[in-house]
Amino acid sequence: MDITLTGLTHRYKPKTPFERLALDDIHLSITSGSFLAIIGHTGSGKSTLIQHLNGLLKPSEGTMQVGNLTLSAQGKKQPLKELRRRVGIVFQYPEHQLFDETVEKDVMFGPMNFGVSEEQARQRAHAMIELVGLPAEVLTKSPFDLSGGQMRRVAIAGVLAMEPEVLVLDEPTAGLDPKGRREIMDLFYRLHKEKGLTTILVTHSMEDAAHYADRIVVMEQGRVYLEGTPSEVFREREMLQRASLDVPETLQFLLEWQQRSKQALTLSSFTIEDTARVIAQSFGEKGDEHAR
């Protein structure tokens, strides 16, 4: 589903002494079926931006278009229900989206709210809980009697159970253990491909942005600061550092090595294997027998 933001501006607490301009004239198009990563330092406006995508926040100026649905500053009748059916958001803090007595009811709520039968919703809930790596025992527990990472997984299960067409993820792996982080990111990516989802990932992991995204948007003080493919964006190290970001750790390491060894090296992807290969070659070029 194509998404277009035109002159999107958001002010919190307008016309009060606490007014804060959180988004400033954002223009952005996200192609249906693409995977977009949004990066940017703390307070740059990422969460504010994505909360417009399902109408939780309303633009102060400008418009947002999701498929044939439009949300605008002036609009009287906003298509919220339809928007929320299409766009599923995993919030930055899972506690903000969990509410029901049990995990099972919590995950079933979304689908049932959009007309799925109770039986089917239950089936989905059970399947999703397994998919996010939780044991079936948690279904009868209160979502608030879980560990932080377990809550995160329940929140993800709840959003996936709604089978949205647009999947919006606000730091979905914060709080997950390293194995879970990899598994859940791979799960999102698999669903993205299999179901042709449009996926928007807000992340502080430059590695995930490099690995999964087709395009990256860098936010800075409520504006789009940089935009492009991962290799285009991560070519701009100085610009990123000025926005208090950096390149992925593989590239950081390679640059460090390049400086030491005084050889010009290029990385074609950002994986560890690729980095190791390039460094091993730099041994080879010296006529060293170690490298194959």
Added chain:
Amino acid sequence: MKELITVRDVSFQYPNEDKEALRNLSLSVYKGEWLAIVGHNGSGKSTLTKLLNGLLLPTAGEISVEGYSTAKEDELWDVRRRVGIVFQNPDNQFVGTSVRDDVAFGLENFGVPRDEMIQRIEDSVRRVNMSAFIDAEPHHLSGGQKQRVAIAGIIAQKPSIIILDEATSMLDPMGRKEVIETVKELNEKEGITVISITHDLEEAAKADRVIVMMQGEAKSQGTPREVFQNEQLLLEAGLDLPFSLKLGLALKEQGVPLKEQYITQEELVDALWTLHSQG
């Protein structure tokens, strides 16, 4: 080294649960150290945190902090003023309607005089780079800004032990480094003991000591070098290897004859350089 916290044979079971969240746990925390605790989701890390300042009481075993027992009601206050916890979800920690009030609240509780209070508030908020937001409402900050404020609240209290329960998980990479540096400074200059619960293995690799939790038990304890040797255990515990170890292994696979395991990037670059110069 002086033992600050002693956890002896501690088990804990939440009411209405059939499984124990912690099982027969024994560990010590020493004065001035930086201890990292790692482990899979649900392994009992946050539960342990709550036991350490007496928010929860062990169902078996004993916990003491600088000699004060968490199980004795008249000693609980002495425990709490020594152990400052930055909780996993900062929203649960905020009480004030502005950042300033919020930090003040914790200090009022400890009877800090007014003049000193003002000083400490400004100082701690500045240390986490949130001075521009001192009048903002904590609940209306961005995710990472909330974490910074939660940390300021604890720093201001000057506890002898700071526990960070994934307190930097929402920060951008540079912000995370900055905040860790700030706490590191307190650790080194003022001898504040730090327990950092984290899923960031790069950060854990820089600790003095690491404990690996798994299913409510401490499965491994030691220096990062010792603990990260055991790849098998780490994977079983839902973890992974830190970046430099992984890259080191990949380099060996590519035929670069590295001899040891290098747990920081600096060590790895140095080792590569030595090899390269010899080659």
